[in-house]
Amino acid sequence: MTVTAGGLSVVDTVSFAVDRGERVGLIGESGSGKSLTASAVLGLLPHGLAATGSVRLGERELLGLPERELSRLRGREVAMVFQEPMTALNPSMRVGAQVAEALRIHGTGKRAATERAADLLGRMGLPDLARSYPHQLSGGQRQRVVLAIALANDPALLICDEPTTALDVTVQARILRLIERATSERDAALLFITHDLAVVAGLCERVLVMLDGRIVEAGPVRRVFTAPEHEYTRMLLAASDLSGRAS
Numbered sequence: 596m597t598v599t600a601g602g603l604s605v606v607d608t609v610s611f612a613v614d615r616g617e618r619v620g621l622i623g624e625s626g627s628g629k630s631l632t633a634s635a636v637l638g639l640l641p642h643g644l645a646a647t648g649s650v651r652l653g654e655r656e657l658l659g660l661p662e663r664e665l666s667r668l669r670g671r672e673v674a675m676v677f678q679e680p681m682t683a684l685n686p687s688m689r690v691g692a693q694v695a696e697a698l699r700i701h702g703t704g705k706r707a708a709t710e711r712a713a714d715l716l717g718r719m720g721l722p723d724l725a726r727s728y729p730h731q732l733s734g735g736q737r738q739r740v741v742l743a744i745a746l747a748n749d750p751a752l753l754i755c756d757e758p759t760t761a762l763d764v765t766v767q768a769r770i771l772r773l774i775e776r777a778t779s780e781r782d783a784a785l786l787f788i789t790h791d792l793a794v795v796a797g798l799c800e801r802v803l804v805m806l807d808g809r810i811v812e813a814g815p816v817r818r819v820f821t822a823p824e825h826e827y828t829r830m831l832l833a834a835s836d837l838s839g840r841a842s
């Protein structure tokens with residue numbers, strides 16, 4: 596897949612697959628094209644950018660699907676969690692109702708949606724907060740609500756774009772454990788975008804390294820982090836907390 600802006604490639608001939616049950620990290624410096632790659636998968640590119648090539652979910656080609664069909668897939672078969680939970684939540688709606696709404700949009704009846712929303716929030720460690728509004732919650736609690744919404748319809752693919760960057764390390768660790776458990780319970784594929792190599796080391800089996808819109812290295816996390824082949828990966832490792840362990 597390639598993403599162009601005004602005729603120039605900002606993501607250039609990127610090719611990768613994420614299998615069911617597999618957790619793949621996408622790393623690279625700011626501006627390397629990680630977020631645009633994720634947005635292109637979901638058909639959510641900003642105005643003025645276009646994706647060409649192919650994005651397949653199972654057997655289905657997603658590039659070129661009409662918006663109506665894409666919005667049916669989003670949240671049901673592919674779900675995304677972004678860095679800032681407040682932008683994903685409705686500030687004037689109770690969080691339980693927001694989780695229930697994610698289910699109702701995709702056809703779950705009202706009573707079942709309410710029950711399932713309570714169950715999902717319970718699994719996220721938020722059993723008593725269904726009637727809260729987003730502003731009454733901490734950042735970590737909000738991100739867990741967003742995760743409950745993303746997981747509500749048991750998506751086959753979960754894409755997380757820096758979901759824990761704004762959170763302190765303890766809260767981050769808790770959310771990463773929830774993501775790990777939720778995706779493995781569902782046998783879902785995970786594409787996890789981050790600039791934090793330690794997070795990838797703890798969560799992912801495979802890693803893709805992006806530089807200037809291209810994937811310059813890909814492979815099992817253990818191999819890439821202990822015997823990097825590309826100069827840029829070596830540089831990322833040297834600049835990370837992992838450098839001591841990887842050398």
Ligand SMILES: Nc1ncnc2c1ncn2[C@@H]1O[C@H](COP(=O)(O)OP(=O)(O)OP(=O)(O)O)[C@@H](O)[C@H]1O
Pocket residue numbers: 600605623624625626627628629630631632641642643644790
């Ligand atoms: N709307 C846009 N129009 C034109 N170019 C864009 C647009 N959005 C992003 N770009 C360019 O595409 C490149 C990749 O951006 P992208 O946001 O995917 O990077 P990233 O690796 O996710 O960075 P970050 O970690 O900061 O989110 C950047 O060079 C950016 O300048």
